[in-house]
Amino acid sequence: MNRILFVCTGNTCRSPMAEGILRKLLAEGNLTGYEVRSAGVAAYDGTPTSDHAASVLKERGAEGPRHSTFLSQPLIEWADLVLTMTSSHKRHTIQLYPAAVDKIFTLKEYVHDDPAETAKLAELESFVTELQLKQALAQPISEAEQAKLRTLGGELPSPDIADPFGGPLHAYRKCAEEIEACLIKLTAKLKALD
Known part of the structure; x- marks a missing residue:
């Protein structure tokens, strides 16, 4: 599991921050041999990374991509692990690339370490998929x-990392903090696999 791909919507805020922060954490932890990229399910290739995202990365001593990349089949094939910022990104990616289902997770889902909550999250995602099919x-x-959807959703913390797009700098900082907390767990998981 040496190639990690982060996915968000436009690849201008969350996934570039995740890419940059993980690269920094890998270097600080002396974890070598990993490649990290990011892409967006609705990205336009070459769109500049958000100024606020770039500022937050710079404040943290990290560097992400300068431009967005559209999520494509070659990127999915390249990746050993695909980590999305939201459950809707995960569902969209699986719909586009069903053969890759076994390597696609939300970031929070992948690093989550409470088995009971993980089981409830899986139940919720399955139920949401069932309802989407009905629709x-x-x-x-x-x-x-x-009512079941409300009950299941109310029992769990959000599996999503909120989009700071268009918000103030402090929203990007808060988003980066949430991403970094997950990535610290990810690096611990990667160390355990080494």
């Missing part, structure tokens, strides 16, 4: 299903 088939979602 796609123009089938109504019952009140009982809506």
